[in-house]
Amino acid sequence: MRLDELQKSVLANPARTGRKTFMQTGFRRNALVLSISSLLICCGAVLLRSNAPPRQEKAAASKKLTASASPTDAYRFNTLGVAYMNQQRPADAQRYFEQALGADPKFAVARLNLGISLLGQQKLEPARVALEEAARQLPRDPYAWYNLGLVYKDLGETEKGIAAFQHVAELTNEADAYYFLGYLNTQLQRYDEAIAAFQKGLALYPYHASSEFGLARALQRKGDTASAREHLARFQKITAEHLGAPFGAGYGDQGRYSLAELPRSTVVDVPAAIPVRFTPQANAFVAKAGSGERAAVGLSTGACFFDYDGDGKPDLFLVSGVADGTSRLLHNLGDGRFADVTLAAGIDL
16 A cells, blocks of 8 residues: 555544544654665665775785785794684684785695684584695695594594594504594494594503593493493593593694694795804803812803802803813802802712
């Protein structure tokens, strides 16, 4: 019904004649508000469109950034991304890992870390894509296979997860990988394989709380109740005495390889080394003691200042650098003088 027809209907009803003026005013006000709102929305859209750069300009700016970037920039962006991951901010970290790949598309560690940041946001399918590519580029990097195994675990692709963690176990003896092998085999009701994996993990690290709990659960499901109670008691002792902590769901709480990787840059420009020349000097610190002067300290490969007698003056310990030499303890007498107290202190090194 149009606005004029609705107004006529209201006016034609005797029961509503008392509200005629109110209804007419209300309809006019609503129509005016709708008109103004539409006009403002249209103006806002025009302004946004006029301020937004064209696609060609965006593409050119992105291309310019990539062209001006260097491997050094890629390492810097990757380091910033790792820092944000350590602050539990995976979305911010993702942007820096993407910038690292923009600076160096072949920087495989940045792609690995991108997958970890996506996993931290539970964006499992994009994480899978990034981590599968990282594992292909870094076939001997346990970080890539470990986090790919975590993605497969969360996606419910248990067999693929087992294969990934098995690869980690082949690359490094890490108790965490054996825990997940046991966990995933338990999901498939392969209790013998699960028990063997948990036991391998505990052999590598006896205080692995999650492996103790997983072993107790696998034994219980297999029907070995007595052994299950024994390992559950061990799990409770480990956690109660803070000898170990079970895995959690947060970033870095699922093992050392669940953290983002921070490689050392091999492309950073290093200034030339400052030339250093050494000149042998006679020992000028030994004060006169008794009738003669003790100066038989010899060459030293190291020195340590510390107040060994608590008199408030830093004493000096010199390590001998010759085969038949003796390390020396020099007592600070003040005024730049030191006395050799090696024999008096009972030191014979």
